[in-house]
Amino acid sequence: MSDFDIIVSGAGFGGLSAGAQLAKNGRKVLVLEQAERVGGCCSTYEQNGFRFDIGASIVEAPELLNRAFSRLGTTLEKEVDLIECDPIYTVILSDGSRMTIPKSLTGTEEAIRAIDPRDVEGWRRYATLMDNFRNTLNDFFTSPVVRFSDMAKIVKNSPAMLKYGSLFASSYQDVLNKYFKNDKVKESLAYQTFFIGLPPELAPGIFAVIPFQEHDGLYYVRGGMIGIPEALRRCGERAGMEVRLNAKVKKVLIRKKRAVGVELSDGTEISSNVVVSDINAKTLYLDLIGAEQLPWLARVGVKSYETAMAVPMLYLGVNYQPPLNSHHTLVTTPMEEMNDFWWSDYRTGGFTRRQFAIISWTSQSDPHLAPAGKHVLILTLPPSLRTCGRKSWDEAKPEMIEKYIDYYSKRCIPGLKDHIEVAELATPLDFERRLGTPDGAIYALRQDMMNETVFRPAAKSRSIAGLYLVGASTHPGGGVPTTIASGIVATDLIERYEGR
Ligand SMILES: Cc1cc2nc3c(=O)[nH]c(=O)nc-3n(C[C@H](O)[C@H](O)[C@H](O)COP(=O)(O)OP(=O)(O)OC[C@H]3O[C@@H](n4cnc5c(N)ncnc54)[C@H](O)[C@@H]3O)c2cc1C
Structure with missing residues (x-):
């Protein structure tokens, strides 16, 4: 017994x-x-009265x-007390322009029109395809896939899946290139490829559903x-x-x-x-x-x-209201540069010239995460290996904290540098040691x-x-x-x- x-x-x-x-x-x-x-x-931890999420920040x-x-x-x-984030993102594009993406599909259509009216039609066609596709996904995600026959069963029970075969056979990048013409529009939709841990040219096309699915609602937890x-x-x-x-x-x-x-x-x-x-x-x-x-x-x-990619996370407690306008800000880089990053900077490590990030201003949605008048900002930084260039992450940490703060102060959060009360960096090595996940990989494999x-x-x-x-x-x-x-x-x- x-x-x-x-x-x-x-x-x-x-x-x-x-x-x-x-x-x-x-x-x-x-x-x-x-x-x-x-x-x-x-998970979430507390330091000096600020509450920080250690990893996931988007539901x-x-x-x-x-x-x-x-x-x-x-x-x-x-x-669970979920707080809906609307706008779902502000995107700060590589040329410095900003684009606010609301939950509404028509509002997003207008944001795209403001960049390039030629892509409105592409957005509509992409949205129609993904609207139908995402309905088949939840059953796929909750079905066992142990043998090839399980795959056949899923298709048999949901024949509509067959229509989307091309999404399984293409890349995220192929899908964006098929529906959109303007590089800035593509850039605004490409960041989410890292939500599955790969650059646009390697990520499977089925995941190009993410920028559409987010319009069902993007949430934070009180x-x-x-x-x-x-x-x-x-x-x-x-x-x-x-x-x-x-x-x-x-x-x-x-x-x-x-x-x-x-x-x-x-x-x-x-x-x-x-x-x-x-x-x-x-x-x-x-x-x-x-x-x-x-x-x-x-x-x-x-x-x-x-193992999947790892990301360093910067946790900041600040004593001012940051000049941002959304809970989530995506700081992006052109789609092709995301691919280049993967084959060059990512492999060499250190402070890369192609910086991109998710800035999560969690205390915008829940002010109780910080003492009165203060705020929490969490930056998900560019993927990294478990070493930082030629140094170990433990050695490089203090200098990297300064570099990141300096960079993001200049590029998109003016004043940040002068208002820091808490600054902690969790590196891939820290994730490996704390969670027992090899290389600090955020998606295991x-x-x-x-x-x-x-x-x-x-x-x-x-x-x-x-x-x-x-x-x-x-x-x-x-x-x-x-x-x-x-x-x-x-x-x-x-x-x-x-x-x-
Ligand atoms: C930095 C970061 C940012 C992320 N951002 C997002 C996001 O915004 N949105 C999103 O959807 N996903 C995000 N993810 C991914 C998502 O959080 C993970 O995929 C998911 O939480 C992993 O869940 P899991 O069940 O695989 O287990 P894990 O979260 O890996 O948990 C495994 C648990 O096992 C424990 N453990 C390990 N070894 C042992 C042992 N020998 N004995 C006992 N216990 C052990 C660990 O301590 C841990 O608690 C992020 C992940 C990270 C790391």
């Missing part, structure tokens, strides 16, 4: 979503988290979140982004799920090719019928299980996965077409019985809504294959 029906390693979105649903289904669930709080990449596709909460017998609206993982935890605990913090899993215990529990870093062994892992799949298979437990082909496959769907590590392990994967490492990949969806996929697989 095992201690638990299910042990979940890691209290990120994938782990909490699966753990809470399985508890709601009557399973005895234990969630083990090595950190002192839940949420992983989507999109609330329908997917709602699917998870409705399985927990509640709704997203009841559990009190900070940790509000979503906390809500999943609360729902799970109501159903009997137990969460242990500061509990690091050292090994997944395997007997006769089946996962039978875990060993913690203090040597404690806990048994279970099923293990669910929210840990990076490479770390899971190579360190926590051991390559020797895998068939040779799986060993080669796991080793071949490349690379997300091009050859690492998606059946090519990504499977939600139901093909090598180890009783082992299930959730989170950014598995289908449907990294991001807030998608990792929550991965918990739906794993729950359904466990209910199908693991008897009581």
